[in-house]
Amino acid sequence: MLIPKDRSIIIGIVIFILLIFVPYVFSSYVVGVFTIALYFAVFVMSWDLLFGYSGEVNFGSTFQIGIGAYTAAILNINTHIPLALCIVLGAVAAILSGLILVAPALRLKGPYFGLITLVSVLLLEQFVTIFAQYTGGEIGLSVPGIISVSSKINYYMALLFCAFSAMVMLVIARSPIGLILQASAQDPIEAESLGFNITKYKVLAFGISALFSGLSGALLVFYLGTASVSLVVSIAVVLQIIISAIIGGRRTIIGPILGAFFIILLREWLQPLGQLSYVVVSIMGLIVLLFLPDGIISLFLRKN
Numbered sequence: 001m002l003i004p005k006d007r008s009i010i011i012g013i014v015i016f017i018l019l020i021f022v023p024y025v026f027s028s029y030v031v032g033v034f035t036i037a038l039y040f041a042v043f044v045m046s047w048d049l050l051f052g053y054s055g056e057v058n059f060g061s062t063f064q065i066g067i068g069a070y071t072a073a074i075l076n077i078n079t080h081i082p083l084a085l086c087i088v089l090g091a092v093a094a095i096l097s098g099l100i101l102v103a104p105a106l107r108l109k110g111p112y113f114g115l116i117t118l119v120s121v122l123l124l125e126q127f128v129t130i131f132a133q134y135t136g137g138e139i140g141l142s143v144p145g146i147i148s149v150s151s152k153i154n155y156y157m158a159l160l161f162c163a164f165s166a167m168v169m170l171v172i173a174r175s176p177i178g179l180i181l182q183a184s185a186q187d188p189i190e191a192e193s194l195g196f197n198i199t200k201y202k203v204l205a206f207g208i209s210a211l212f213s214g215l216s217g218a219l220l221v222f223y224l225g226t227a228s229v230s231l232v233v234s235i236a237v238v239l240q241i242i243i244s245a246i247i248g249g250r251r252t253i254i255g256p257i258l259g260a261f262f263i264i265l266l267r268e269w270l271q272p273l274g275q276l277s278y279v280v281v282s283i284m285g286l287i288v289l290l291f292l293p294d295g296i297i298s299l300f301l302r303k304n
Contacts, residue, residue, distance in 0.1 A: 011254050011300055012166060019159055023152045031151050033268050034261075035223065038158035041260035042165045042216035043237075044244045045253060046209040049169050052251035053178055054202050055185030060102065060117025061213060061241050066124050066233035068094035068214025069221040070135060073143045076222075083147070087218040094214025095207055106202045121235060128229055140228030147222050154223055161219065162257070165212050170253045172208060181205055182251075236278065240267075243285045249295025258296045262288075 019038075023031050047061045072090030075081050081089070105116040128135040135141055147154060172178055183191040184198040192198055221227045230236070240263055248259025266284060270277035292298050 007301065008170065008252070008254055011297075012170070015254070015257065016159075016163055023155055028151045031155050033264065035151070035155045035158045036220070037261045037264035038155075038162040039216045039220040039223070040241075040244070040264050041162050041257045042212055043241050044248070044256035044260045045165060045169055046212040046216070047241050048245040048250050048253070048256045049172070050202075050205050050209045052245065053173060053181040053185065054205050056106070056202060056206075057111075057114040058117050058206075058209075059114050059238055059242075060098075060120040061209075062233045062235075062237050063101070063117065063120040063124050064094040064098045064210040064213035065217035065237075066121075066128075066229075067097050067217075069217035069227045069232040070128070070141070071214075072218035073141050073221050073227040074134060076143055077141070083222065087215065087222070090218035091211055091214035094217070095210045098210040099203065099207060102206060103203050106199050106206070118235075121233065121238060124233055125229055128233065136227070138229060140226050140231070143221055143225050143227065146225040158219070158223070161216070165216070166253055166257065169208075169212075172205075173251075173253055177201060177204065240281075243282065247285050247288050247295055249297030252295070252297050255295045255297035262296060 019034070022034050026034070043061065043065060046064075047058060050056050050058050068090040070090075071093040072086040075086045075089060076083060079086075101120050102113070102117055105113045129137055132138075147157070149157075180191065180196050180198075180201050183194075184196070184201065188198055217232050221232065224231070244259035244263045245256045246259070247262055248257065249255025263281060263285075267277055267281055270280050273280060288296065294301075
């Protein structure tokens, strides 16, 4: 589903304006939850850029997120590199490692790309466990270079980053690159017969997705002050990202933001249920899809 240009811009502006007032309406704790949701929204948008437009199912989104997060955290702990540079280097590491591991799989047909991305997450989980002296293992890694500003400033930093990410991805989606990716998803053989190098465009989309995944992973770690498998690497996080994109409305950019907030806020509300909350969130997601197969975004697109 592709939202008309004017409608998507209007919806995005309305959401942005509403989010501006969050720190003035809610407590610091709730503002913190919204801050996490904003970074998670970038995770979901990055995933949807690859799946929603090119049709490639990426089960390894947390590979790029985790590489960006752990690289930035380890550099911050063991070197005197400035915090901002640690974040940038984390994003660079996410792009390079992702392209080296996954780009060759884009040339393959069938489910191989999805399988390789899934294996990449499992490998990263094992890597974190084996090299626990550097990564903190299952316990996690505490980061000393926390972005130590007020909750309001942290929130607005996350909001601006999310808005910037959305604008960049929206421009890409509306550009010839986005149109070629959509064509390749619908009929790759016909797209190639027209002279388009489909693999090149998919690699480009994956690189952009990895860039924002790595950046948001590093920023989230420095916001929370910790990096752990359960936070930025695990398969559970991958599933939440996928569910968020589908619930919000794939191939819309704005939809993944709505889906991310739905999942994060619902999960926070159900936190007293413990591990059972993940089951309830999944059931709620299925209910939403039954009544809104095009996602939450379709509520704003219905004609009177």
